[in-house]
Amino acid sequence: MPVLDPAAWTCPAPLRDQPRVVMGHGGGGALSAELVQHIFAPAFGGGVLAQMGDAAALSLGGVRMAFSTDSFVVRPLFFPGGSIGDLAVNGTVNDLAMSGARAAYLSCGFILEEGVEMETVARVAEALGAAARTAGVEIATGDTKVVESGHGDGIYINTAGIGLIPAGVDLRPQRVVPGDVVMVSGAIGVHGVAVMSVREGLEFGVEIESDCAALGGLVDAMLAVTPDLHVLRDPTRGGLAASLNEIAAASGTGVVIRERDVPVPPAVANACAVLGLDPLYVANEGKLVAFVPRAHADAVLDAMRAHPLGAGATVVGEVVADHPGMVVARTGLGGTRVVDMPIGEQLPRIC
């Protein structure tokens, strides 16, 4: 047995450069943020883009409106509880809703792969149309391109949308102040686990259906209580953790959540336990997180619970002046931990 010499132990140099795009650049975490900060924002210039919200709040001809775009590259195209067609509508509708805007018109761009079955395209189109009708939004313009076989995943969709922002509504992270109450509209992690279960062929004992839904009606119900909500977020890629970190960083406040109050369905908890994932980082498609002034918190929560898409709404934490820019969880056992911004994608653990 050799004598172990700690002085001789070494490790590799860091990976600081990413000469090529990696999947993490699309994961909604720190890598995505750096791509935008270092490449896109300098190239595009400032202006409205500097808001960096889910949607841009614009003023056009004296009218306040929200404008947003999103691309959808989900695999498989159909999953329990939805399809890429549902996502293409609800994703953009929800981004607009987080500005307080009710989506009015969408554009819809299809990129189809040569060889994909026409029946599949028709099913996706029908799902997309049905989702638009449910969300009360009109598809006003569109485009179709076809790429050679092997150069796409069957169907990619981009949607962009516009909607009017009601008077008196000003949803921005900069409005968040210590004392605000943090609430979510229901169980988290459902969509990410549902897609993973079919994508990876994993069986979790019970079928988990995506929570994909359009949140415009729920937001209307909340704004009817008070237009003075501070910020709303649609915690998709990167999950609840990414949204909370974005808001903490942009507002310069700290966020404290109580882990036991975060609603995680048993099936999601079990799937995450098996895979070594943290539900706080798993994507949602039909949930929102709201930062609400304490004076209005109870009334807003009641309004959320009275709406079908907010029946499981609950308070998960609050905003504090301590640890600005940082999200901290009080653990079930009474300890604390930092809930960090995800870096790229969550990776399933070896054991």
Next chain:
Amino acid sequence: MKYIDEFQDPDLARRLLDDIHSTVTRPWALMEVCGGQTHTIIRHGIDQLLPDQVELIHGPGCPVCVTPLEVIDKALEIASRPGVIFCSFGDMLRVPGTGRDLFQVRGAGGDVRVVYSPLDALRIAQQNPDREVVFFGIGFETTAPPNAMTVYQARRLGIRNFSLLVSHVRVPPAIEAIMQSPSCRVQGFLAAGHVCSVMGVEEYPELAERHRVPIVVTGFEPLDILEGVRRTVAQLERGEHTVDNAYPRAVRPEGNAAARAMLEDVFEVTDRAWRGIGVIPDSGWRLSAKYRDHDAEHRFSVEGIQTREPAECRSGEVLQGLLKPHECEAFGTLCTPRTPLGATMVSSEGACAAYYLYRRLDLTPAAREATPVV
């Protein structure tokens, strides 16, 4: 699935903590061997709730952390070759080799796939008979049997285009190496429950006796950890040093006979380098001679790849419990999960990553520098 909520019950946790607090009379240093246990401890803030006298030292039991740089470089080389489908568990993709990782190989056109079971890789080999399919077989006694089974099945079914890049490691020789280190402070071990579920506990009494340390087989939920700590501290306070099984719902004394037989057939014990620590005799497995056809190192002639690591990272000391992650001068500044100096900051089970993700509140302002976000 049962056994999650039940083993995170705050009232039961409080009772176990009270028992530990009332038992301990002087300082003790315990090592939890497994990275999964480290993760649970930090994620639930268990170390904050224990008495000050009980120090938890994070051991080398993270399979990702201890896989040698040389092996990662071999993986990168094989995965970069045309015609290869390289399959791996997810958390190996971000581990830095020399200058790149498997994500970057994939970004450059390599066919690198995340699988959830080595048998998935075997299925990919069956579906792609004109491609070479390689599975990255790393980890402790826990992951070795299914990897062994894959090679066994490949041989049985005549799947010739499947091979394994092996870097398996064994816990008992690592405990031996830690105890023999002159700077060792460990007085008791929480042994890795999942390892023991395969291997049983028969390798441990001799270690416990010779080094006069209690070894308590411990599970992974918060209450499992607290029970492991409680039993270890109780033994130390009584001056005892026996092997105790605090994880009987998963661990039988004899382990899993079928899994052990599979290991016996497919692998043979070998010296193995541990990243950041060095070579520990008899601490690893390699494919035995009769399965050499399925050994990726041999098949792709990468045995010659040798890598020297620049001395920038102190993860070896962390892996041995000689240094707390935040005591490293690079922690949280030069070295973050986004820019890892070493694998202990990459893996979700790595002690440095666990500290960075969950414990920066207690640490230095420099270490608390939040990742920039939009």
